[in-house]
Amino acid sequence: MRQDIKVYAVLLFLILIFPFVFRNEYFLHLFILGALYAQLASYWNLLDGYLGLINFGYAAYIGIGAYTSALTAIHLSLPLPICILLGGLLAGMIGVLLIIPCLRMVTFSTAIVTLAFGEIARIVATSWTGLTKGEMGLWGIPPLFPSQNKIPFFYLSFGLLLVGSILLKRLLQSRLGLAMMAVREDETAALTSGIEANHVKLLISGISCFVAGIMGGFYAHYILTITPGLFSLGYTIQIMAMSMLGGKGTFLGPILGAFAMILLGEGFRFVEDYRLLIYGLLIIGTVMVFPTGLVGGMARLKKWVTLKR
Amino acid sequence: MSHLLLQIDALNAYYGDLQVLWEVHLEVCNEDILAIIGGNGAGKTTLLRSIVGLHRHRTGSIRFQEEEISHLPPHSLIYRGLAEVPDERGIFPDLSVEKNLIIGAFPLKGSKTKNSALSWIYQMFPILQERRHFLARSLSGGEQQMLALGKGMITRPKLLLLDEPSSGLSPLMVVRLMEHIRRIHQEGTTLLLVEQNVHHALRIARRASVMENGRIVIHGTSEQLMQDDQVKRAYLGR
Amino acid sequence: MMFLQQIVNGLIIGAMYSVIGVGFTLIFGIMRILNFAYGEFYMLASYGAFLAYSELHLPLWLVLILTMATLFGMGAMTERTLIKPVRERTSDWSVPVIMVTLGLQIVLQNLVLLLAGGTYQGVSAYLLGSLDLGWVIVSYERLLILGVSVGCLVGTWLLIQRTQFGLAMLAVSQNREGAILSGINLQRVYTLSFGLSAALVAIPGVMLMPLLYVYPTVGHVPIMKAFAVTLLGGMGNIEGAILGGIILGISETMASAYISALMKDGVAFAFMILILIFYPSGIGPYFQEIRQKVIRQ
Numbered sequence: 001m002r003q004d005i006k007v008y009a010v011l012l013f014l015i016l017i018f019p020f021v022f023r024n025e026y027f028l029h030l031f032i033l034g035a036l037y038a039q040l041a042s043y044w045n046l047l048d049g050y051l052g053l054i055n056f057g058y059a060a061y062i063g064i065g066a067y068t069s070a071l072t073a074i075h076l077s078l079p080l081p082i083c084i085l086l087g088g089l090l091a092g093m094i095g096v097l098l099i100i101p102c103l104r105m106v107t108f109s110t111a112i113v114t115l116a117f118g119e120i121a122r123i124v125a126t127s128w129t130g131l132t133k134g135e136m137g138l139w140g141i142p143p144l145f146p147s148q149n150k151i152p153f154f155y156l157s158f159g160l161l162l163v164g165s166i167l168l169k170r171l172l173q174s175r176l177g178l179a180m181m182a183v184r185e186d187e188t189a190a191l192t193s194g195i196e197a198n199h200v201k202l203l204i205s206g207i208s209c210f211v212a213g214i215m216g217g218f219y220a221h222y223i224l225t226i227t228p229g230l231f232s233l234g235y236t237i238q239i240m241a242m243s244m245l246g247g248k249g250t251f252l253g254p255i256l257g258a259f260a261m262i263l264l265g266e267g268f269r270f271v272e273d274y275r276l277l278i279y280g281l282l283i284i285g286t287v288m289v290f291p292t293g294l295v296g297g298m299a300r301l302k303k304w305v306t307l308k309r
Numbered sequence: 310m311s312h313l314l315l316q317i318d319a320l321n322a323y324y325g326d327l328q329v330l331w332e333v334h335l336e337v338c339n340e341d342i343l344a345i346i347g348g349n350g351a352g353k354t355t356l357l358r359s360i361v362g363l364h365r366h367r368t369g370s371i372r373f374q375e376e377e378i379s380h381l382p383p384h385s386l387i388y389r390g391l392a393e394v395p396d397e398r399g400i401f402p403d404l405s406v407e408k409n410l411i412i413g414a415f416p417l418k419g420s421k422t423k424n425s426a427l428s429w430i431y432q433m434f435p436i437l438q439e440r441r442h443f444l445a446r447s448l449s450g451g452e453q454q455m456l457a458l459g460k461g462m463i464t465r466p467k468l469l470l471l472d473e474p475s476s477g478l479s480p481l482m483v484v485r486l487m488e489h490i491r492r493i494h495q496e497g498t499t500l501l502l503v504e505q506n507v508h509h510a511l512r513i514a515r516r517a518s519v520m521e522n523g524r525i526v527i528h529g530t531s532e533q534l535m536q537d538d539q540v541k542r543a544y545l546g547r
Numbered sequence: 548m549m550f551l552q553q554i555v556n557g558l559i560i561g562a563m564y565s566v567i568g569v570g571f572t573l574i575f576g577i578m579r580i581l582n583f584a585y586g587e588f589y590m591l592a593s594y595g596a597f598l599a600y601s602e603l604h605l606p607l608w609l610v611l612i613l614t615m616a617t618l619f620g621m622g623a624m625t626e627r628t629l630i631k632p633v634r635e636r637t638s639d640w641s642v643p644v645i646m647v648t649l650g651l652q653i654v655l656q657n658l659v660l661l662l663a664g665g666t667y668q669g670v671s672a673y674l675l676g677s678l679d680l681g682w683v684i685v686s687y688e689r690l691l692i693l694g695v696s697v698g699c700l701v702g703t704w705l706l707i708q709r710t711q712f713g714l715a716m717l718a719v720s721q722n723r724e725g726a727i728l729s730g731i732n733l734q735r736v737y738t739l740s741f742g743l744s745a746a747l748v749a750i751p752g753v754m755l756m757p758l759l760y761v762y763p764t765v766g767h768v769p770i771m772k773a774f775a776v777t778l779l780g781g782m783g784n785i786e787g788a789i790l791g792g793i794i795l796g797i798s799e800t801m802a803s804a805y806i807s808a809l810m811k812d813g814v815a816f817a818f819m820i821l822i823l824i825f826y827p828s829g830i831g832p833y834f835q836e837i838r839q840k841v842i843r844q
Binding site for chain 2: 717724727
């Protein structure tokens with residue numbers, strides 16, 4: 001335990017001094033995105049890795065949070081934290097409602113249905129130009145912090161990641177967390193043990209989508225212009241890839257995966273044209289070498305190295 | 310003792326870091342019926358799966374008809390005359406009884422051979438002929454077991470491995486099952502029978518081995534085992 | 548009469564959706580994976596067809612055969628070189644293999660983008676003119692598409708029901724171990740069926756080229772249809788996919804005509820979800836039940 005606290009203290013210190021060491025705006029932006037994706041990947045993993053429910057429409061909840069927050073800020077001029085909270089709540093509620101028809105379905109069926117929801121949401125966002133301004137994008141979103149400086153955004157994003165991770169850890173260690181994993185392993189057995197599998201699914205979906213909405217709200221008031229592209233399958237897949245590459249069903253995996261993919265993806269910016277191609281090749285390569293994800297792969301590597309002695 | 314059909318030497322099997330079979334040594338003679346009995350978790354199913362190669366994390370020698378088979382892919386064994394009826398029966402739920410049997414006859418070449426094999430099975434199990442267009446999952450437990458047996462038998466294997474065929478069957482059905490098994494044996498197939506129903510297993514088999522915690526602990530003829538005190542107390546409830 | 552016209556149009560495009568769906572659901576049934584690179588196979592087929600038809604001026608039937616053969620090879624090779632190593636490294640390989648197809652999707656899309664550029668290419672219809680049946684008018688192009696779709700579906704059905712290989716595919720999709728114990732070589736089934744899946748999606752790749760055009764991201768369209776049809780018909784259910792494709796085609800055409808052309812995809816998806824609320828396992832299993840009841844009489 002004491003070991004852990006030391007590690008966390010060091011990490012916290014590093015995060016605190018980071019913006020003063022690396023003053024480069026671009027670097028800060030990368031890490032802000034990293035923290036954003038890390039949170040999203042973690043909470044996507046909550047649903048998939050820990051509960052076993054694949055949500056291929058996850059990006060839609062980010063979009064719902066983003067647009068709700070942006071629109072309430074623009075049209076109702078409410079204080080920003082309230083707007084973001086509203087975004088999260090709406091996303092969470094819709095997340096719960098949309099899972100209801102999926103309760104009777106098999107995993108891959110749920111995956112496709114949620115994908116369909118995501119697509120429908122994207123099409124609605126694109127077509128309802130009166131509300132969302134459609135493909136043109138919604139701009140003029142009030143920022144969270146008045147100045148152009150990225151530093152406060154950096155601290156906020158990592159702050160959100162920290163709080164989100166602590167709450168996630170608490171959740172996983174609670175009775176609900178245990179119930180979740182029981183449902184994942186064997187739903188029938190869980191039911192006979194008195195676990196209300198459907199309630200668990202609804203609750204966890206709600207939490208996961210709520211967080212997606214919150215992060216969407218944060219993103220809207222950071223980037224200041226949003227488009228319906230935010231709802232696309234591509235973002236969901238990216239989040240899923242981060243979670244899987246890092247290690248599905250582990251705690252640190254999605255966080256590691258997110259930072260790894262963001263940094264690697266940007267690392268290849270100098271070959272801009274080939275960037276995505278290399279990205280795809282990397283995904284294939286990583287899965288072929290570490291099929292269970294980096295975290296699992298690292299553990300096996302460690303074992304292999306220590307056995308060699 | 311006629312020649313050895315199956316010889317297993319020093320078989321060790323693992324699930325990850327956990328060892329589940331320990332130095333198993335087994336011999337099945339031609340035209341014999343060998344029963345393996347033991348409680349839950351003794352390793353009986355792992356033993357069969359290791360023999361056919363469905364479980365590959367194992368070491369040791371497995372010789373069938375004097376040939377080493379442990380490195381061969383599992384699907385090739387039936388072409389050599391080794392078949393298994395697994396504990397989940399290995400049937401195809403959304404296909405008809407007839408299609409199930411035809412797939413069982415996959416290794417046979419030529420439609421004539423397949424058709425005569427099919428007729429042979431229908432003759433042994435008339436109920437299957439009656440129900441031939443029914444989907445396998447709509448059959449009763451006993452009928453499904455018969456289908457599983459028919460599918461395992463249709464290529465007339467030299468050696469048939471049976472994994473707990475009596476599981477899930479009513480006592481009456483178990484008696485019928487044992488009659489079918491006897492009939493299969495009469496038709497010339499050697500049997501290796503894994504069973505939890507010790508009473509019936511010992512009555513039908515000539516020789517038997519008892520497995521406990523992944524090891525063979527007792528070995529002998531069925532008569533010997535039926536008299537053995539340990540066996541009587543542990544498995545026959547006396 | 549407009550109504551009947553829409554139904555016919557929907558039926559025709561629906562038949563092609565059925566072909567798209569069958570290829571996708573086939574692989575799900577046999578390997579329990581979602582092939583995310585499926586749309587890219589369509590895209591490659593379209594590019595190939597464009598080259599062969601527009602540049603080399605080969606006749607359509609030859610274009611079809613060549614494209615199908617090429618894509619069969621690509622599919623089989625993908626399975627052997629990319630998927631097989633992952634399958635053999637871990638026992639629970641469904642998800643890692645899906646990841647591989649995801650990576651492949653990105654690679655193929657961007658490779659083509661780099662090599663061919665992002666411009667939209669296209670051909671005008673393969674056939675001109677139309678047939679006037681009084682109540683409805685059907686273009687010869689549409690009739691051709693219908694003919695090819697039906698031929699393809701019948702061929703696939705025959706392959707599955709009447710050949711050894713088809714039987715092997717059915718067996719593997721229902722009980723892997725039972726199939727192994729019956730002497731079926733899983734590796735071979737995986738490789739050949741992956742190739743078959745790619746060859747199947749090559750057909751709409753060629754036939755729908757005049758309609759959807761050719762550009763690197765065109766794969767987005769067929770994969771969405773594949774998802775919808777597969778889900779509607781029941782995961783892994785071939786007959787369900789055939790029915791599902793037609794239902795999707797008709798509902799989409801209706802939505803486009805009576806609600807909004809822009810939102811037709813959304814409406815079709817919504818309709819699909821509605822059906823799923825009543826039939827969570829898809830419509831395929833439902834019809835299977837009905838057929839079973841009839842047999843038992």
